[in-house]
Amino acid sequence: MLPTFSALAEPNRLRIIELLREGPRPVGEIAARLRLRQPQVSKHLRVLSAAGLVEVHPAAQQRIYQLRAAQFQALDDWLAAYRQFKEASYDRLEEHLNVLQAMEKQDGRPD
Amino acid sequence: MLPTFSALAEPNRLRIIELLREGPRPVGEIAARLRLRQPQVSKHLRVLSAAGLVEVHPAAQQRIYQLRAAQFQALDDWLAAYRQFKEASYDRLEEHLNVLQAMEKQDGRPD
DNA sequence: ATAGAATATTCTTGTCAAGGAATATATATT
DNA sequence: AATATATATTCCTTGACAAGAATATTCTAT
Numbered sequence: 661m662l663p664t665f666s667a668l669a670e671p672n673r674l675r676i677i678e679l680l681r682e683g684p685r686p687v688g689e690i691a692a693r694l695r696l697r698q699p700q701v702s703k704h705l706r707v708l709s710a711a712g713l714v715e716v717h718p719a720a721q722q723r724i725y726q727l728r729a730a731q732f733q734a735l736d737d738w739l740a741a742y743r744q745f746k747e748a749s750y751d752r753l754e755e756h757l758n759v760l761q762a763m764e765k766q767d768g769r770p771d
Numbered sequence: 772m773l774p775t776f777s778a779l780a781e782p783n784r785l786r787i788i789e790l791l792r793e794g795p796r797p798v799g800e801i802a803a804r805l806r807l808r809q810p811q812v813s814k815h816l817r818v819l820s821a822a823g824l825v826e827v828h829p830a831a832q833q834r835i836y837q838l839r840a841a842q843f844q845a846l847d848d849w850l851a852a853y854r855q856f857k858e859a860s861y862d863r864l865e866e867h868l869n870v871l872q873a874m875e876k877q878d879g880r881p882d
Numbered sequence: 883a884t885a886g887a888a889t890a891t892t893c894t895t896g897t898c899a900a901g902g903a904a905t906a907t908a909t910a911t912t
Numbered sequence: 913a914a915t916a917t918a919t920a921t922t923c924c925t926t927g928a929c930a931a932g933a934a935t936a937t938t939c940t941a942t
Contacts, residue, residue: 661779662779662780665776668776671773674772686918687919688918697901699902699904699921700902701919702919703901703920703921705919718909720909720917721908721909723919727853732853735850739843739847741792742792742843781930798889799888799889808931808933809889809890810890810931811930812889813889813890813891814891815930816890831939832888832940834889
């Protein structure tokens with residue numbers, strides 16, 4: 661999941677992703693819409709590809725980029741693990757503290 | 772959403788988040804479990820706080836950090852916009868291309 | 883008040899990655 | 913073959929940021 665977050669952590673890359681939500685687009689279009697230079701767009705798309713967030717389909721000289729559902733699904737799966745905890749377990753904080761202190765006793769500091 | 776992605780793009784911060792999935796933890800615990808130095812953990816937690824991903828609850832000298840549901844919900848909302856497209860609209864690629872070319876004609880290059 | 887424990891902050895240094903500019907590659911058209 | 917169009921790659925410079933080391937801050941206990 662780290663490559664995904666890294667890829668999305670760059671402002672222009674995030675803009676590209678949000679643009680592609682409209683549908684597949686060739687590099688030139690992306691550059692024009694976002695007022696970016698073509699080489700930078702190509703570089704960003706490279707990173708996004710490596711992260712599995714987009715995929716390419718050549719069409720003549722153009723390269724059409726589009727979002728890759730699988731990776732968004734993966735993100736969704738990762739997020740799923742966080743839909744449970746539902747915090748507000750603030751009440752159980754004391755409880756946690758006791759547990760932690762108990763652990764420290766038997767642990768010693770590792771190292 | 773960018774601050775969230777930026778925050779999660781750092782390996783150790785991502786580890787912290789995944790550790791906190793187990794429940795609230797004081798700084799020292801986090802440092803010990805992840806084999807990190809305390810100051811770095813404090814710094815990372817600062818970033819995570821700023822991104823709204825965690826929240827603090829002081830308890831004596833300790834600061835108990837825990838995940839902040841609201842931000843994960845926000846991420847979920849953002850992701851929701853991507854659950855639709857479902858790609859495989861690869862079939863409709865030609866269609867898209869035609870549209871795009873039509874657009875180019877009337878557009879001219881902006882700038 | 884003093885000492886100890888837990889955490890935060892500051893300063894410095896090294897690394898990595900994004901942008902700019904130039905150029906290379908691929909495909910189409912004549 | 914020559915030229916045009918679309919995209920990719922390379923090299924360079926600069927800025928941001930993470931780690932390390934030292935120190936400051938906050939709270940507790942005696």
